[in-house]
Amino acid sequence: MRIDIGSGVYRATRWAITGIVYTFQRLFGREYDLESAIHIGDALLARCHTWRFFKHPCPNRAPITVCGLSFPSPVTIAAFKADIPSLNFWLALGAGGVCVKTMRLHPASGNPRPRVAEISIRNTRCLINALGLPSDGIDTTLQTLKTSPVLSTGRPIGLSIYGESLADYTALTQRIIDAQLPGPHYIELNSSCPNLGHDTNDSTTSLVDIVNAVRALTALPISLKLSPMWSNHTLDILISSLSDCPDIMLNSGNSHYQTLDALGLNTHTLSMPGGGITGTPIFESTLARVKTLSRYQLPIIATGGISTPEQARAVLNAGASLVGIATGVVFDPYCIVRINHHE
Numbered sequence: 249m250r251i252d253i254g255s256g257v258y259r260a261t262r263w264a265i266t267g268i269v270y271t272f273q274r275l276f277g278r279e280y281d282l283e284s285a286i287h288i289g290d291a292l293l294a295r296c297h298t299w300r301f302f303k304h305p306c307p308n309r310a311p312i313t314v315c316g317l318s319f320p321s322p323v324t325i326a327a328f329k330a331d332i333p334s335l336n337f338w339l340a341l342g343a344g345g346v347c348v349k350t351m352r353l354h355p356a357s358g359n360p361r362p363r364v365a366e367i368s369i370r371n372t373r374c375l376i377n378a379l380g381l382p383s384d385g386i387d388t389t390l391q392t393l394k395t396s397p398v399l400s401t402g403r404p405i406g407l408s409i410y411g412e413s414l415a416d417y418t419a420l421t422q423r424i425i426d427a428q429l430p431g432p433h434y435i436e437l438n439s440s441c442p443n444l445g446h447d448t449n450d451s452t453t454s455l456v457d458i459v460n461a462v463r464a465l466t467a468l469p470i471s472l473k474l475s476p477m478w479s480n481h482t483l484d485i486l487i488s489s490l491s492d493c494p495d496i497m498l499n500s501g502n503s504h505y506q507t508l509d510a511l512g513l514n515t516h517t518l519s520m521p522g523g524g525i526t527g528t529p530i531f532e533s534t535l536a537r538v539k540t541l542s543r544y545q546l547p548i549i550a551t552g553g554i555s556t557p558e559q560a561r562a563v564l565n566a567g568a569s570l571v572g573i574a575t576g577v578v579f580d581p582y583c584i585v586r587i588n589h590h591e
């Protein structure tokens with residue numbers, strides 16, 4: 249009952265905020281821009297995580313241990329939210345861990361707005377984004393994180409990083425080491441953002457070299473956020489090359505790039521010609537990817553299109569240790585509670 253009320257309140261509030269923002273934008277002759285509504289939502293989420301009403305326990309069973317990290321629930325929040333205070337809300341609802349949105353070495357503004365939109369594919373609601381990795385820069389984010397209650401929950405925190413060169417990755421890793429964060433944490437290498445126009449695992453920035461360089465600096469667990477664009481052959485070469493590297497986890501995937509044209513969307517939907525699809529339409533591909541990855545005997549975080557207990561169970565049965573959710577918690581964060589109830 250409390251789940252249904254909380255979920256209803258969240259969805260109604262989100263609907264109202266989005267409606268008001270769109271009405272305002274239309275009245276003033278502006279493009280629809282979901283990001284304005286997101287900022288209002290973040291401010292609200294950051295306030296209500298301490299309310300008892302929004303607190304839900306993690307499953308009453310032994311935690312899941314992955315690379316020495318203890319997750320009290322298999323549900324984790326995928327890297328997508330830069331606003332650290334709102335991460336507390338999902339932890340209060342029972343998420344077993346959260347990954348902070350990808351940090352860059354220096355502040356970066358990302359692509360022009362509008363750069364995220366809610367769309368429908370085959371009558372299913374989902375998101376498309378072309379944010380282009382905006383970041384306040386790793387120093388600012390780590391500083392905010394250090395004083396945040398996010399770390400005091402004792403649940404593992406992912407620190408997603410993206411660099412343009414091997415030197416960037418070593419500098420980013422060094423910043424994380426120097427920060428001496430008090431809670432359990434791991435590094436996630438975002439090698440798969442589809443909105444940057446190039447592939448991290450190319451001849452100039454080999455992902456294997458990046459992983460080895462990061463591993464030479466720290467014993468922290470490393471999660472590899474794999475691209476859904478890479479073939480099974482590419483994955484095989486990559487993962488086999490890392491067989492001697494300890495404490496690696498595989499994050500099954502990122503958003504799926506599509507052009508607005510191919511999706512039949514208005515060119516004003518985003519400032520860019522296309523963006524990454526996230527949410528339910530990419531679930532089947534996530535499941536297939538988890539089955540492929542399961543042969544490598546490495547822990548897997550299944551990410552992409554998961555929002556129901558049935559979907560979570562399907563990827564866990566297919567070999568994943570954890571699930572990562574982004575779009576699902578945007579539409580209804582009570583998916584965390586519902587999945588936990590079934591685990």
Ligand SMILES: Cc1cc2nc3c(=O)[nH]c(=O)nc-3n(C[C@H](O)[C@H](O)[C@H](O)COP(=O)(O)O)c2cc1C
Nearest residue numbers: 326327328349350438502526527552553573574575
């Ligand atoms: C608005 C938005 C921003 C995102 N930003 C990042 C990011 O900074 N780094 C990253 O690795 N993935 C990012 N993602 C991808 C998510 O982490 C996740 O891989 C993807 O959304 C698929 O999961 P989902 O279907 O549950 O949303 C972003 C996704 C969304 C929707």
